Amino acid sequence: MKSKLFTVAKREYLENIRSKAFLISLVLTPVIMIGFSLLPTFFASKSETNTIVIGTVDETGWLSDKLSQRLNEKYTLPDKQPSYLLRIFREEGIQTHRKIADSLVLNEEIEGVFIFPKSIENDTLIEYRTTRTGNIRLVNRFESAIQEILREERMRRANVSDEEIKKFSQSLEINPTKITEEGEEKKVDFRTQFFSSYIFVMLMFMLILTTGQMLVRSVVEEKSNRIVEVLLSSCSASDLMRGKILGLSGLGITQVSLWAIIGITAVPQFAVMMLSANGIWLMPIYFVLGYLMYSAIFVGVGSLVTTEQEAQQITSYISLLMVFPIVLALNAFENPNSPLFQILSFIPLMTPTMMALRISVQVPSTIEILATITLLLVSTFVLMWLAGKVFRIGILSTGKRPNMKELILWAREG
Amino acid sequence: MELREFGNKEMWDTSKMSYILLQLSIPPTLRFKMISVLNLRKQFSNVTAVDDVSFKAQRGKIFGLLGPNGAGKTTTIRLLLNILSPDDGQITFDGFAFSSALQNKIGYLPEERGLYRKSKLLNTIIYFATLKGLSESEAKKKAKEWLARFELLNYAERRIQELSKGNQQKVQFICSLLHNPEYVILDEPFSGLDPVNQLLMREIFLEQRKAGKVVIFSTHIMEHAEKLCDELILINKGKIVLDGTVSEAKKRFGKNAIYIEFDGDGSFLSSMNNVAKCQLFQNYAELELNNNESPSEFLRTIVAQLNVTKFETKEPSLYSIFLELVGNDSTEFIPKQSELGMTSNGRVVQK
Missing domain, CATH: 3.30.70 (Alpha-Beta Plaits)
Known part of the structure; x- marks a missing residue:
């Protein structure tokens, strides 16, 4: 009766590939993903199109001019206009000027105002008054510029020659070079690392989410329409379940392959970059196992609930668990082998994503890889088996959701 | 045509005295030519849905399963289909216990409409038929024949949700009979049909009987049972309260x-x-x-x-x-x- 499994799989594949939902997710998902990665940079550069006017209330008489000069050297807009323009209040009497400047800030004529008191030449604290304290980039740029100017000025007053001043204020650049066991030297591009694992995790997430939802929807539809009775009078529950997973996995793989083809033709160099990432061959193993494990969970859950809304709720919580490691991505890049990440790698629901993140930075020890794969394999099998039991009974029951005790009973009976 | 080995393991597993006696009580020519149910019992957490139910539905006869809603008709049918497994008792088909090979010989019509609402008519029928072991081309050919008979051929490429309730019921009927099953099990087949289509169904019922099939149907509407059944049982709260032919009962x-x-x-x-x-x-x-x-x-x-x-x-x-x-x-x-x-x-x- 093997063929019935394939009959089910074939129908699930064909019916869904023709559906509008599939087409929409096929087109919309890459659009959203590209949007997510491009929009922040787009907006970040967009804010750089206008000259920002900053006020300075200056008792020193010289600091503002030097600052203005240095800012012009360092920061210009694409159209060669200066990024920052200083409006200087030079006369004595900080208090009155501060009031005038404040009102200008409040009227949004200037972005903010720096206060340089006479004491600044020996002090370390500068006041910046603004309505928008969130503009960290501006503050950082001014901070370093003012710091450099003050440092140089202090050295000059200590009779250090201009040449020596230049020598002292040289900045340093670190050039990281990665050593691998093959003795190869590779320049590490942080973006390669980040993107290869990030894209892997996102792809897996999208695949599991879309096919997972299709799985749940298909189970819930058959359950609520009583189609399932007709089906079960024709084939076994396990054929039905495995057929569904097989058919919809095929669909998911079709989807991901189409994306991959589009991606490779659009930016071939990117594909090369991804393929050269560390331990890329391990990714598919975690990918497939993780996918099967989540499919089992979705099928089991789908057979327990009676409405699609209920199903969506539960499945989105489960999916969140899977992407949780993304939150830790930056930390994982810093220190992929910290005990916390090692422990998280052994929680089966997080293993695929956690390992994907770690592998791209530094391939963990062989023992750890074998252990996580074994654990993942075992838990996938157990979950599949459990899902089969729950599916067999759950798919026929309607009404209230079963509690834990009933579930255990079902697992024993099924 | 059917394999009937007396050494069949599953059959002798059920070799209770009562089973043998039941078989002996039937004329030799009819022996095994039926669905036989013996001391069937199914308990859900707090209710006994089917309680010690026994009956035999013979080939070439229409067997009625009567009872009010919630009497245990649907549970009995699910047990027959092996969708549920009984707590106790046995069901045999022409002498054999249920096996997955038997699934292709059973035609089932569920009580509520069991169709994919968004799928096309012809595709749905072909899917259910291929699940019963028919090849796709065979299924397509037969589907068209049946659709023509039910005057639905023009709807073949429509989605099921566009059909009226009565027409959906007809499609469901086609799905349960297309593969020419030996055992026809229908749960409330007449609900949602107008009198004209009820007549059409009747005609099909009698056709199936004439072809020597086992026809079991459940209903809570007595008029249907009275007009169609050769034999019947009436169940209430899981128990048989009446059995025999309609005239015997009367x-x-x-x-x-x-x-x-x-x-x-x-x-x-x-x-x-x-x-x-x-x-x-x-x-x-x-x-x-x-x-x-x-x-x-x-x-x-x-x-x-x-x-x-x-x-x-x-x-x-x-x-x-x-x-x-x-x-x-x-x-x-x-x-x-x-x-x-x-x-x-x-x-x-x-x-």
């Missing part, structure tokens, strides 16, 4: 029953002293007289007050047997006019 409950049609207000009938039971409708009534009452004497008393247009002494209808056995508390037994297919705008008054 004989057993043969009482002093009278059927009258009249013009005028018949409400006094229910309060007469010599009337034991009364099912009163707008312009007809089914009465049961006290044992020693003579029907002709009774007629003489009522013509004084009513214009009697028809008077008949008769066997009780299944419907009244039903009420008697199941009790008057089961309100779902009050048939809707459309379900009864009667012309009167009858209202049931119970004494």
Whole structure:
């Protein structure tokens, strides 16, 4: 009766590939993903199109001019206009000027105002008054510029020659070079690392989410329409379940392959970059196992609930668990082998994503890889088996959701 | 055609004395040619849905499974289909226990519509047929034949949700019969059908019977059972309360029953002293007289007050047997006019 499994799989594949939902997710998902990665940079550069006017209330008489000069050297807009323009209040009497400047800030004529008191030449604290304290980039740029100017000025007053001043204020650049066991030297591009694992995790997430939802929807539809009775009078529950997973996995793989083809033709160099990432061959193993494990969970859950809304709720919580490691991505890049990440790698629901993140930075020890794969394999099998039991009974029951005790009973009976 | 080995393991696993006795009680020519159910029991957490149910549905006969809603009809059917497994008892098909190979020989019509709403008609039928082991081309050919017979060929490429309820029911019918099953099991097949299509279904029922198949159907509408069944069981709260042929059932409950049609207000009938039971409708009534009452004497008393247009002494209808056995508390037994297919705008008054 093997063929019935394939009959089910074939129908699930064909019916869904023709559906509008599939087409929409096929087109919309890459659009959203590209949007997510491009929009922040787009907006970040967009804010750089206008000259920002900053006020300075200056008792020193010289600091503002030097600052203005240095800012012009360092920061210009694409159209060669200066990024920052200083409006200087030079006369004595900080208090009155501060009031005038404040009102200008409040009227949004200037972005903010720096206060340089006479004491600044020996002090370390500068006041910046603004309505928008969130503009960290501006503050950082001014901070370093003012710091450099003050440092140089202090050295000059200590009779250090201009040449020596230049020598002292040289900045340093670190050039990281990665050593691998093959003795190869590779320049590490942080973006390669980040993107290869990030894209892997996102792809897996999208695949599991879309096919997972299709799985749940298909189970819930058959359950609520009583189609399932007709089906079960024709084939076994396990054929039905495995057929569904097989058919919809095929669909998911079709989807991901189409994306991959589009991606490779659009930016071939990117594909090369991804393929050269560390331990890329391990990714598919975690990918497939993780996918099967989540499919089992979705099928089991789908057979327990009676409405699609209920199903969506539960499945989105489960999916969140899977992407949780993304939150830790930056930390994982810093220190992929910290005990916390090692422990998280052994929680089966997080293993695929956690390992994907770690592998791209530094391939963990062989023992750890074998252990996580074994654990993942075992838990996938157990979950599949459990899902089969729950599916067999759950798919026929309607009404209230079963509690834990009933579930255990079902697992024993099924 | 069928493999029938007497050494079949599953059959001898069920070798209880009662099983052998049951087989011996059947004429040799008919032995095994049936679905046989013995001491079936199924318990859900707090209710016994099927309680010690035994029956045999023979080939070439139509077997009715009657009972009010919640009596255990659907559970019994699910047990027959092996969708549920029994706590106790056995089910055999022509002598064999259930096996997955048997699934292709069973045709099943569920109580509620079990169709993919967004799928196309033809695709759905072909899918269900291929699940029953037909090749796709064969399924397509037969599907078109059946669609033509049910006058649905123009809808073949439509989505199921665009169809009327009655037409969806027809599609469901096609799905359950297309693969020419040996055992036809239908749960409430007549619900949602207009009288014209009910006739069409009847025709198909009789066709299946003629082809020597086992036909089991469940209903809570007695009129259908009375017209179609060769044999029946009536279950209530999981237990069999009546079994046999329709005429046997009637004989057993043969009482002093009278059927009258009249013009005028018949409400006094229910309060007469010599009337034991009364099912009163707008312009007809089914009465049961006290044992020693003579029907002709009774007629003489009522013509004084009513214009009697028809008077008949008769066997009780299944419907009244039903009420008697199941009790008057089961309100779902009050048939809707459309379900009864009667012309009167009858209202049931119970004494």
